[in-house]
Amino acid sequence: xxxxxxxxxxxxxxxxxxxxxxxxxxxxxxxxxxxxxxxxxxxxxxxxxxxxxxxxxxxxxxxxxxxxxxxxxxxxxxxxxxxxxxxxxxxxxxxxxxxxxxxxxxxxxxxxxxxxxxxxxxxxxxxxxxxxxxxxxx
Amino acid sequence: xxxxxxxxxxxxxxxxxxxxxxxxxxxxxxxxxxxxxxxxxxxxxxxxxxxxxxxxxxxxxxxxxxxxxxxxxxxxxxxxxxxxxxxxxxxxxxxxxxxxxxxxxxxxxxxxxxxxxxxxxxxxxxxxxxxxxxxxxxxxxxxxxxxxxxxxxxxxxxxxxxxxxxxxxxxxxxxxxxxxxxxxx
Numbered sequence: 001x002x003x004x005x006x007x008x009x010x011x012x013x014x015x016x017x018x019x020x021x022x023x024x025x026x027x028x029x030x031x032x033x034x035x036x037x038x039x040x041x042x043x044x045x046x047x048x049x050x051x052x053x054x055x056x057x058x059x060x061x062x063x064x065x066x067x068x069x070x071x072x073x074x075x076x077x078x079x080x081x082x083x084x085x086x087x088x089x090x091x092x093x094x095x096x097x098x099x100x101x102x103x104x105x106x107x108x109x110x111x112x113x114x115x116x117x118x119x120x121x122x123x124x125x126x127x128x129x130x131x132x133x134x135x136x137x138x
Numbered sequence: 139x140x141x142x143x144x145x146x147x148x149x150x151x152x153x154x155x156x157x158x159x160x161x162x163x164x165x166x167x168x169x170x171x172x173x174x175x176x177x178x179x180x181x182x183x184x185x186x187x188x189x190x191x192x193x194x195x196x197x198x199x200x201x202x203x204x205x206x207x208x209x210x211x212x213x214x215x216x217x218x219x220x221x222x223x224x225x226x227x228x229x230x231x232x233x234x235x236x237x238x239x240x241x242x243x244x245x246x247x248x249x250x251x252x253x254x255x256x257x258x259x260x261x262x263x264x265x266x267x268x269x270x271x272x273x274x275x276x277x278x279x280x281x282x283x284x285x286x287x288x289x290x291x292x293x294x295x296x297x298x299x300x301x302x303x304x305x306x307x308x309x310x311x312x313x314x315x316x317x318x319x320x321x322x323x
Contacts, residue, residue, distance in 0.1 A: 017151060017155060027247075051291070075297065076283075077299065083300075089281075090303075092310040095311040095319075096322075100285040107212060109211065122275030125276035130179065
């Protein structure tokens with residue numbers, strides 16, 4: 001119960017951040033792909049700077065989790081095709097819908113009802129991937 | 139505290155995203171949002187159609203809770219922490235969007251042409267949102283992650299697969315906006 005509350009609070013901070021950073025705005029995604037503003041690059045760059053420092057410190061000092069458990073970073077499976085092909089398809093969708101899988105839920109909470117269409121379609125896309133998985137190059 | 143009502147600057151936003159990732163790691167989890175889409179498919183019974191969805195979804199309840207929080211966070215941010223949800227876009231972007239038929243770009247948080255409540259009767263907008271959403275879901279699972287799992291978590295951990303995926307995100311986004319948008323709008 002207590003842990004569930006912690007996950008919920010982390011999610012709330014994430015949702016507020018996505019909305020207030022404007023990373024959940026379709027316009028900002030368009031502007032990013034037009035290279036018209038530094039905003040999105042600044043957000044991703046800053047997140048990466050602190051992210052790299054954090055993960056390297058955790059690994060170097062073998063920092064334990066808040067629950068005294070060891071922290072593992074499982075390496076991603078080595079491949080090329082799935083990452084480039086899946087990545088390009090994701091990029092098409094990201095630019096068109098202007099929302100990725102986190103912000104689309106934030107936009108739902110913010111009251112933009114048409115985002116429901118995007119969410120349902122993204123579930124359908126995930127489902128169709130599951131059906132075709134073994135036929136696709138990975 | 140006035141600043142909180144303004145759009146957050148990029149360095150605050152970026153730091154907060156890293157903080158969210160840090161907190162999730164420190165509670166023994168990881169930062170990746172698109173996995174929830176697979177979990178929801180499983181809850182809806184997709185396991186009967188494909189083995190990909192046969193897994194213990196209850197082990198992912200924590201991440202569904204994070205997403206629930208992201209919904210609540212969106213509500214709080216919009217209702218209580220925002221006075222005017224406008225986007226201060228580059229005037230070049232506004233002009234570009236105007237030529238594509240998007241009026242008054244940036245005066246609302248999302249373009250009315252795609253996200254106003256009147257689009258439910260507009261076949262073209264619905265079709266575009268369906269295609270966009272479908273590709274987000276399909277592509278994220280094919281690539282094994284989205285912006286959070288690859289661009290933030292993966293790159294922070296120097297994962298080459300994540301770099302390939304992020305390059306893919308940008309190839310796709312650039313093709314969509316520069317080559318396909320003029321055909322769509």
